[in-house]
Structure formats: C-alpha cells, structure tokens
Amino acid sequence: LRIRSIEINSTTSYRQSGISQRNLQEFLLSRGIEDISFSDITEEFGESFKIFLKTIGGRKAGYINKCITWLNRLIYIAIDQEVLRSNPLEEVRYEKKEPPKHRHISKDELQRIMETPMYHPRLELVRRAFIFSSLTGLAYVDMHRLYPHHIGKTAEGRLYIRKQRVKTNVEAFIPLHPIAEQILSLYNTSDDSQPVFPLPVRDRTWYEVNQIGSIIGLKENLSYHQSRHSFGTLLLSAGISIESVAKMMGHANINTTQVYAQITEQKISEDMDKLMERRKTMKNNATQTEQP
Structure with a gap:
C-alpha cells in the first residue's frame, strides 16, 4: 500500500487503509481474537463490524462505508489470488449517507x-x-x-x-x-x-x-x-x-x-417566514395602538 501510494503520488489512500486496519483490529479484539482467516469472514461478521463502528466508535455513514470498502478490496484481492471463491460481504449494504450540506457565505x-x-x-x-x-x-x-x-x-x-x-x-x-x-x-x-x-x-x-x-x-x-x-x-x-x-x-x-x-x-422560504412574522408583529402593534 505504501509503495502504491508513492506511485500514484497520493498518501490519502494509504492513510485511510491504516485507519481501517486499526478499526478492524479493535473489532477483532472486542470479539476476543487477534486475527481472522478469510475463510472465517461471513456476512454476519461484516454486519457486526458496521455495528461496532457505529455504536462503539460513534462513526458516521461516510466513515463506515470507507472501512467496509477497504475490507471488500482485501477480499477481492483474496478472490483474485484464489484464496476465496466469492465475497461473503456481497450482501452487506452500505450505510445511507445524508445529503452533503453546502455551506456558502451571504x-x-x-x-x-x-x-x-x-x-x-x-x-x-x-x-x-x-x-x-x-x-x-x-x-x-x-x-x-x-x-x-x-x-x-x-x-x-x-x-x-x-x-x-x-x-x-x-x-x-x-x-x-x-x-x-x-x-x-x-x-x-x-x-x-x-x-x-x-x-x-x-x-x-x-x-x-x-x-x-x-x-x-x-x-x-x-x-x-x-x-x-x-x-x-x-x-x-x-x-x-x-x-x-x-x-x-x-x-x-x-x-x-x-x-x-x-x-x-x-x-x-426562510425569508418569507421572517417577512410574515414581521407583518404579524406590525399588525399586533397597530392593534394595540388603536386600543383606548
């Protein structure tokens, strides 16, 4: 991974791989094991990994999806090398992400x-x-x-x-x-x-x-x-x-x-709400002024 990051002139993928690997190690330790073979990885394992990231780590959808993507890549490498015949995480769904919030200045x-x-x-x-x-x-x-x-x-x-x-x-x-x-x-x-x-x-x-x-x-x-x-x-x-x-x-x-x-x-819509609120305030003030 380090060599590949140098080849493509990017360390972002390498850093993300390191983070995902640490998360996986913590998850394995939470299950009382230090390592796991590819043949022991199941759909339940993938779903539990997601729950671990969400509940224990408090991670959001985008972060969880990156970790699952990283794990899937490892599995597909194993498939290419004929260690596995299929991907046991194929049915593990990615988390639904909230629409991005575009911040702008006025x-x-x-x-x-x-x-x-x-x-x-x-x-x-x-x-x-x-x-x-x-x-x-x-x-x-x-x-x-x-x-x-x-x-x-x-x-x-x-x-x-x-x-x-x-x-x-x-x-x-x-x-x-x-x-x-x-x-x-x-x-x-x-x-x-x-x-x-x-x-x-x-x-x-x-x-x-x-x-x-x-x-x-x-x-x-x-x-x-x-x-x-x-x-x-x-x-x-x-x-x-x-x-x-x-x-x-x-x-x-x-x-x-x-x-x-x-x-x-x-x-x-917000501006219109403010306008209606101002009109309502002005109307109330006018009513109070008219009272004897």
Whole structure:
C-alpha cells in the first residue's frame, strides 16, 4: 500500500487503509481474537463490524462505508489470488449517507471580504483568489492549475475562462464578472509556463482563508471551498438558469447543481417566514395602538 501510494503520488489512500486496519483490529479484539482467516469472514461478521463502528466508535455513514470498502478490496484481492471463491460481504449494504450540506457565505459577507484589504501580501493574494473563486466557481485545485491559455476573449471583448475541472474532467465555461477581470489583470496572463495565481500550498491557503474570516468578523470558520458554493447559490438566487449554472460550474450531472437550487429555495422560504412574522408583529402593534 505504501509503495502504491508513492506511485500514484497520493498518501490519502494509504492513510485511510491504516485507519481501517486499526478499526478492524479493535473489532477483532472486542470479539476476543487477534486475527481472522478469510475463510472465517461471513456476512454476519461484516454486519457486526458496521455495528461496532457505529455504536462503539460513534462513526458516521461516510466513515463506515470507507472501512467496509477497504475490507471488500482485501477480499477481492483474496478472490483474485484464489484464496476465496466469492465475497461473503456481497450482501452487506452500505450505510445511507445524508445529503452533503453546502455551506456558502451571504452576499453581504462577500461584500465585506471585498471591502477589507489585508495587511499582509500573502493574505491579500488569498483574499483576491477567494473573491475570484466566488465570482467564477473555481475550486482551489482549479485555481492552482489555472494558466493563461485557459483565458479567452469573445468577439465583443468579454473575457472568459474555458477549463476542464480537475475533479470531474468536465469543461467549465465561465464569462468573467468585471470584478474578476480586475483581479485577473493583477496577475500572470501571458507566461503560460506559470499559473495565473501564485497560490500557496493547500493547507496554507486554508489557514489564510480562515484568518480572513476572523478578520472580517465571521462567527463560523471560513473555508476556501465556500467560495465555490457561494458562486452557485448566488447565481441561482439571481435567476440564472440551472443549466447555465451547471455549465459554468463544470458539473458532470445537473443533479449536483440541484443541491444549490434547494439551498436557494430554503432561503426563500426562510425569508418569507421572517417577512410574515414581521407583518404579524406590525399588525399586533397597530392593534394595540388603536386600543383606548
């Protein structure tokens, strides 16, 4: 596993394997054994492992599913090597995951970020990059790999970005907002051997974004990916069609974009509830004023 992680230039899979293995060892110890042969693994074993992770470890669906996936991979390796004839965990169902909660910032919060220049050059770079992502929907990895050749101009002189998303390999087409154009003009738009934005590494960027959130007074932690979520939510709130938003965000499936539409509809519903509450309060106050 360690060699394989080096080959694919990723340690995430290796770390996850180590975590899953430790969980399995703890589960085996809870059953009074230190090891188990492949031939002794049953469907009941798989279901009990899930219950152990859920009740003893307090783990959520996504975490449990990763552990079960890891165990299934080991079993399929055993099948390939003719240690087993079939997978005894084939009928063990994965846990149902809750729909992801896309956190976004409000229009007012984005405005505060726009109106608050940072004192340190690196913080200011990250602030501008965050604003740019909020106006283009580009994730950090796509910003990190944004080069001058991804930028084009229409016959009318309008700048746009045409780029395949790293995550989905789906092309995104993004006409640039005037503010995004202003930010772009401050960075590399000619040397294709260098990215447009000289962003720091991912962890450092995340730290700087969190600092920016603290500086402008946000109560919750600010993450870089909220810029992308904010882009989708703000566009749909402005009445842009869901098909256009999907194309700009480079979504492989429009169902992904529907999540942003649901957030917008929920916000509209909440705003309407607040409006009705204010009307009710005003009506009650007016009634009390009229009483002798």
